[in-house]
Amino acid sequence: MRPGRKGTPIIPHVQHSSHIEPGRDGLFNLVRSTPPTLKYEPGVFVAEGDFIIVHGRYSGIGLPVNWIVADIVRMQDGVLVEHWDLAQGLICLASVLRPEGLRPQK
Numbered sequence: 242m243r244p245g246r247k248g249t250p251i252i253p254h255v256q257h258s259s260h261i262e263p264g265r266d267g268l269f270n271l272v273r274s275t276p277p278t279l280k281y282e283p284g285v286f287v288a289e290g291d292f293i294i295v296h297g298r299y300s301g302i303g304l305p306v307n308w309i310v311a312d313i314v315r316m317q318d319g320v321l322v323e324h325w326d327l328a329q330g331l332i333c334l335a336s337v338l339r340p341e342g343l344r345p346q347k
Contacts, residue, residue, distance in 0.1 A: 252317055252322050254321065255322065268321075276302065278301035279299065280301045281297055281298070282297055282298045284296040284297045292316075295314075298310075312326045313326065
């Protein structure tokens with residue numbers, strides 16, 4: 242570990258998501274690059290030991306569908322040291338099962 246401000250050690254950050262640049266700066270740069278239209282709706286937060294899972298929906302990100310994302314982070318001494326995420330585009334299940342909508346079939 243290299244020293245940080247006032248001699249405190251900087252804990253390395255491991256980024257496991259391939260679409261985010263490596264290191265803590267990659268995660269911060271992703272957040273800084275989000276459009277002003279971004280909306281986040283939190284769902285479920287789960288924490289056990291050093292791990293936290295945050296599950297929610299992102300909309301207004303310039304994509305044709307909203308995204309459901311589970312971010313998984315590992316903390317060490319109050320610092321985020323690892324990050325993973327799982328993302329899935331949200332689609333209307335009814336439009337997949339019955340493209341004509343919710344009308345009864347004849």
